[in-house]
Amino acid sequence: MTVVINLKTEEEVKKQAQVLARSMGLSLSAVINALLRDFIQQKEIRFSAIKYPKQKEKNWVAEEKEEIKSGKSYANTDELFDDVFQG
Numbered sequence: 001m002t003v004v005i006n007l008k009t010e011e012e013v014k015k016q017a018q019v020l021a022r023s024m025g026l027s028l029s030a031v032i033n034a035l036l037r038d039f040i041q042q043k044e045i046r047f048s049a050i051k052y053p054k055q056k057e058k059n060w061v062a063e064e065k066e067e068i069k070s071g072k073s074y075a076n077t078d079e080l081f082d083d084v085f086q087g
Contacts, residue, residue, distance in 0.1 A: 005032075014028070017031065
């Protein structure tokens with residue numbers, strides 16, 4: 001048996017969620033049901049702290065794309081970690 005849940009959200013949030021769900025071949029109800037099932041199974045609520053990529057993250061992605069194109073590689077993991085965490 002299914003039941004109806006009424007919830008309030010901003011109109012734009014609903015519209016964007018419907019468009020995204022449709023682009024994935026899903027209804028908004030299917031997405032919400034999946035979220036509810038996950039909530040029950042995991043017994044936790046997960047939220048993303050980053051709403052939109054910040055400029056810093058966008059720059060990292062651009063840098064990584066350029067490094068991939070240039071064929072950048074590392075001799076070992078120490079060299080990789082030094083570049084990532086100190087560079």
